[in-house]
Amino acid sequence: MADIASEKQATDIIVTDVRGISSITDYQVVLSADNTRLARAILDEVTEKLKKEGQRPLHSEGIGPDQDWLIVDYGPVMMHVFTPEKRTLFDFDRLWPAAKTVLALQ
Template identity: 35%
Template structure:
């Protein structure tokens, strides 16, 4: 039986769905005590990403707990399992939600070192929760 790709929603609808999910992820991160959570709209700057969600945690253990909560939220919403890059003891874990939304969970030192907000400083900041 041949594989049939599911129909994609129109671009404006896909963008709205992505925006809603990105905002939900911000809420999940804040609920899990992540700090300085930022949602960046990347649509005008990137062909691979619509949104970056960036958050700071105290240590790699908290990072893993935050990522687990993001995964659980996405799966509970009936979406496919996100792709996760970064070891359990890593200071930066990347979660690709597969819909143009990338979640970056950093320890404070790693966030300062990689400075994604500086690199993508032309991105529109949609939300910032201190």
């Protein structure tokens, strides 16, 4: 997910291991997109490439009137795509301070 998103110009990509901390997933992939259109393009690219590998999401949704927070849930891995403003507003990166950072790409 992180590699695909990076190829689509996602920024500030952080993958964290939340096993034993979160009851809904094992890993979180959190990233930023400059605008809502790019955010949707990143999510679409990730889901399309993973679909070709036989992976289908359990759930996908956009939050907010402008869809500036997109979520795709593959069970053990969830990806959150934010606009920079929404990511700052929710301070999502700090929700699990005990989570181990597995990967960080600027």
